[in-house]
Amino acid sequence: MQAAILRLGLPRLGELNARRRAIARRYQEACAGGSVRVVTGAGCETVAHLSVVRTTDRAGLRKLMGERGIDTDIHYPVLDHRQPGLEPPVRVTDLHEAELAVGEIVTLPCFPELTDEEVGRIASAIADFDAVG
Numbered sequence: 001m002q003a004a005i006l007r008l009g010l011p012r013l014g015e016l017n018a019r020r021r022a023i024a025r026r027y028q029e030a031c032a033g034g035s036v037r038v039v040t041g042a043g044c045e046t047v048a049h050l051s052v053v054r055t056t057d058r059a060g061l062r063k064l065m066g067e068r069g070i071d072t073d074i075h076y077p078v079l080d081h082r083q084p085g086l087e088p089p090v091r092v093t094d095l096h097e098a099e100l101a102v103g104e105i106v107t108l109p110c111f112p113e114l115t116d117e118e119v120g121r122i123a124s125a126i127a128d129f130d131a132v133g
């Protein structure tokens with residue numbers, strides 16, 4: 001089944017990745033000057049399979065998005081060195097920035113099938129976040 005799906009999707013892979021990058025760029029534009037910052041796809045060539053933003057008020061951003069009917073997620077909520085299988089936690093170096101980021105990251109919808117209207121709605125919510133927060 002998966003091979004059949006991939007057989008249909010692989011010829012369009014470049015197009016699908018370009019669409020994801022365009023969505024990520026739109027979110028980055030919406031973040032300009034605000035407290036929400038894009039941490040994926042900014043200034044590098046990426047497939048943008050996830051569009052992750054960072055804010056010190058993650059709960060507030062997720063609440064606003066939810067109120068506007070926009071699903072968000074938190075990918076990788078536990079840092080690798082804090083995974084239960086590695087108890088006691090492994091510390092090989094200072095991971096201060098990672099420790100901060102794990103409490104601030106939010107994953108936004110970023111799939112090629114999003115319509116321009118949906119992307120605009122999400123971008124508007126990002127841009128409005130500081131004003132309504």
